[in-house]
Amino acid sequence: MIETGIEEINVDDLMKKIKTEVRKRKLRTEMPEQTHPGPFPRMELGNQIKPGHSNVGLSDHSEPFQDKPDGYQMDDFLKYHHRDFVINAYRGILKRSPDSEGFDHFLRDFQSAKMTKAELLGRLRFSPEGRSKKVKVKGLAVQFGIQLLFRIPVLGYLFRLVVGILNLPTFFCNFQKLEASMAVQLNDQRNQGNDILNRMQDMTHAQREFGQELAEKAGIGDLEDLVELKVDMAHAQQQFGQELAEKAGIKDLAEKAGIKDLEDLAELKADRTEIAELLDSQVLCQLRDLKLMIIDQERRLKLLLEEARKRFPAPIEGDQVGIMLNEEDHIYDAMYVSFEDQMRGTRKDIKDRQKVYLPFVEAANAGTELYPVIDLGCGRGEWLELLGENGFFAKGVEMNHVMGQTCRDLGLDIVNEDAIRFLKRQKSNAFGAITGFHIVEHLGLNRMIALFDETFRVLKSGGVAIFETPNPENIIVGSCDFYVDPTHKNPIPPKTLQYVLEYRGFVDPQILRSTPMNFIKGKTDGAIEDLIYRFNMGQDYAVIARKV
Numbered sequence: 188m189i190e191t192g193i194e195e196i197n198v199d200d201l202m203k204k205i206k207t208e209v210r211k212r213k214l215r216t217e218m219p220e221q222t223h224p225g226p227f228p229r230m231e232l233g234n235q236i237k238p239g240h241s242n243v244g245l246s247d248h249s250e251p252f253q254d255k256p257d258g259y260q261m262d263d264f265l266k267y268h269h270r271d272f273v274i275n276a277y278r279g280i281l282k283r284s285p286d287s288e289g290f291d292h293f294l295r296d297f298q299s300a301k302m303t304k305a306e307l308l309g310r311l312r313f314s315p316e317g318r319s320k321k322v323k324v325k326g327l328a329v330q331f332g333i334q335l336l337f338r339i340p341v342l343g344y345l346f347r348l349v350v351g352i353l354n355l356p357t358f359f360c361n362f363q364k365l366e367a368s369m370a371v372q373l374n375d376q377r378n379q380g381n382d383i384l385n386r387m388q389d390m391t392h393a394q395r396e397f398g399q400e401l402a403e404k405a406g407i408g409d410l411e412d413l414v415e416l417k418v419d420m421a422h423a424q425q426q427f428g429q430e431l432a433e434k435a436g437i438k439d440l441a442e443k444a445g446i447k448d449l450e451d452l453a454e455l456k457a458d459r460t461e462i463a464e465l466l467d468s469q470v471l472c473q474l475r476d477l478k479l480m481i482i483d484q485e486r487r488l489k490l491l492l493e494e495a496r497k498r499f500p501a502p503i504e505g506d507q508v509g510i511m512l513n514e515e516d517h518i519y520d521a522m523y524v525s526f527e528d529q530m531r532g533t534r535k536d537i538k539d540r541q542k543v544y545l546p547f548v549e550a551a552n553a554g555t556e557l558y559p560v561i562d563l564g565c566g567r568g569e570w571l572e573l574l575g576e577n578g579f580f581a582k583g584v585e586m587n588h589v590m591g592q593t594c595r596d597l598g599l600d601i602v603n604e605d606a607i608r609f610l611k612r613q614k615s616n617a618f619g620a621i622t623g624f625h626i627v628e629h630l631g632l633n634r635m636i637a638l639f640d641e642t643f644r645v646l647k648s649g650g651v652a653i654f655e656t657p658n659p660e661n662i663i664v665g666s667c668d669f670y671v672d673p674t675h676k677n678p679i680p681p682k683t684l685q686y687v688l689e690y691r692g693f694v695d696p697q698i699l700r701s702t703p704m705n706f707i708k709g710k711t712d713g714a715i716e717d718l719i720y721r722f723n724m725g726q727d728y729a730v731i732a733r734k735v
Contacts, residue, residue, distance in 0.1 A: 252278050258323030261330065265304055270294055272304060280311045280322050305330035472528075480521035483589045520589045527566065527590075530671060537569040540702055540727075541624070544653055545577055547731055551651040553619025554579025558647050561618050563606040563638075564626035568594035571601070584609045607634065610641035617645050622653045625727075627684065628675050639691045646734040652693060654684065655729035658700060662721045684730045693732035700725030 252275040255263065259279055267275050273293050277285040285293075296302040302310075309331025311317050312324060333350065337343045531537065554560045554574060562570050565583030567590055574581040583601035585591045591603040602609065606626065621642045627635055642652050659665030659678035669678050681698045688696045706722040 254279070258325060261305070261308075261324065261326045264308055264324075269297075273297065273307070276308055276311055280308065280317055280320065280324070282320055282322070303334055306334040309334065476521070476525040476528075479524055479589050482592070483521045520587045524567075524587065524589045524593070526672070531567075534567065534569050534572075537567075538573045541570050541573055543699070543701060544622070544729070544731075545573070547651055547653060548574070548579060548620050551620055551649055551733070553650060554581060555619060556580050558617075558619030558650070560620040560622060561610075561645075563609075563621065563623040564629075565594060565599075565601055566590055566624070568597055568599045568601070570622065570624060571599045572597065575599070607637050607641055610638070610645055613645045615644050616647045618650060619647055620651045620653065621646060624655045625657070627654050628656045628669070628677070628679060631676060636687065636691065639688060639693075643692045643734055648734060650734050651731060652688070652734070653729055653731050654688070655701075655727055656684065658725050658728040660700075660721065660728075661704060661724050661726055663704060663706060664726050668726070681728050681730065688730055688732045692734070694735050696730050696732035698728055698730055700728045702726045 252267075253263075264272065264276055264279060270290075273290055274285055276293075277283060277289075293302070293307055297304075297307060305327070308324065308327055312322065312327060313331070333346075336346050339346070548554050548560060552558070560574055560579055560581040562574075562581060562583045565571055565585045566587075568583060571581050571583045571594065581600070583594060583599060584604055584606050585594065585601055586603065586605055588603055591601055594601045606623070623638075627638070630638065639652075646652065656679055657664050657669045657675075659669060659680055665678055669675055681700075685696045685698055703725050704723055707719050
């Protein structure tokens with residue numbers, strides 16, 4: 188039982204009071220409802236202001252209008268909005284409440300933007316009735332005159348354009364003030380809404396505890412009374428929630444936002460929570476990208492400082508210059524990692540796609556301690572991780588320093604170096620398999636042939652080479668998706684890559700297409716079947732070749 192600060196309740200007395208109240212309400216519901224008069228009919232109005240009175244009233248939350256016998260400023264009226272502005276314009280200038288006919292006319296034109304506030308004030312002030320009242324409104328004559336000029340055909344448009352340009356600084360200043368004010372109000376309303384929901388939860392919990400105790404003490408002897416009690420308590424809860432909303436000052440805001448009851452408010456909070464979670468995930472991704480960029484900049488700065496320090500007192504050497512100049516190739520390492528994270532897919536997706544190549548590694552007796560697998564351009568290390576999970580020994584080569592650090596954080600064996608330079612340092616016949624996923628499309632012809640020649644040299648007899656690249660046979664890939672990566676050079680058709688590998692000494696090169704797009708679904712006739720296949724076929728392909 189929770190502590191509520193309420194004195195001990197006599198259950199028997201409470202049950203009697205509830206039954207009495209329920210009977211009274213039943214009698215009231217049997218009485219005929221009182222009818223209310225409908226709204227005033229809408230009537231057309233000319234330019235003549237008709238004197239008279241009506242029961243048109245201000246909004247409940249409107250600031251009362253202050254009568255000033257010595258005259259008004261424009262701001263005395265402009266601070267009001269919508270129906271309150273029309274009513275207070277009548278009260279200030281004509282010294283009376285608006286008649287329903289005039290009120291409907293002006294409010295309709297005001298809402299449809301056919302009339303501005305200054306024009307409405309001017310038409311009231313310079314009407315026959317307004318001139319007889321002789322109310323002074325400082326600045327109104329000029330503003331009203333400008334509005335009348337706006338209505339002149341052609342010239343009015345040009346004049347409006349000039350005035351609009353001159354008033355641009357004022358518009359921007361007012362917009363900034365409005366934006367700041369709305370932000371503060373929205374934050375206040377959000378806090379009030381959260382406070383109301385928290386109070387509702389406390390009230391519901393207290394109600395549940397009270398109901399359980401009440402049922403235990405009452406013995407639930409009369410089911411009809413229990414049902415009536417439940418209905419009565421639900422009605423009381425709804426009334427309490429509405430009163431709480433009114434006291435918190437959010438009733439009008441809820442009506443404007445279309446929130447009919449507290450259940451809608453709860454759903455609104457749930458939606459807000461989902462949006463907050465989505466924003467949090469986006470912020471985390473941005474923070475991760477920023478962290479990677481900072482780490483890369485620190486690493487590069489440290490390297491440059493170390494190389495600069497080595498020149499004292501001796502002159503700077505050519506190797507040191509080369510190391511510092513080489514850093515220029517890594518300026519965008521962090522950006523490319525962020526690009527890969529968004530475009531390449533998740534680690535699980537990549538590993539699922541690459542499982543198809545495991546049988547080729549096993550058939551070549553590669554991935555042993557004596558003949559490990561070398562993955563050129565290993566990127567984020569999905570293939571290395573997959574090989575390790577299946578018991579193969581593998582080493583990665585990656586030129587991107589940020590990706591290399593990511594692999595090392597995962598416990599993978601990698602080296603940060605250019606792939607061709609790495610292979611040139613290795614002994615002949617040293618590896619069981621050489622793989623390269625999405626690297627050949629980054630190379631020109633000369634460097635691609637150099638890569639294949641070094642791959643052939645370092646592979647053992649019977650070793651396998653696997654090179655995967657985007658498949659330009661797929662119309663979507665060849666015409667668009669290939670160029671999403673700005674570092675891609677040229678699409679390479681499967682037969683071209685197959686020919687180059689075979690020409691450089693590899694045997695039995697096979698083309699394996701993967702990752703079908705399935706862009707167009709459904710059955711097709713034979714006339715366009717081949718065309719549909721060109722849209723749906725694999726987005727990637729690999730050429731798998733062996734060394735005799």
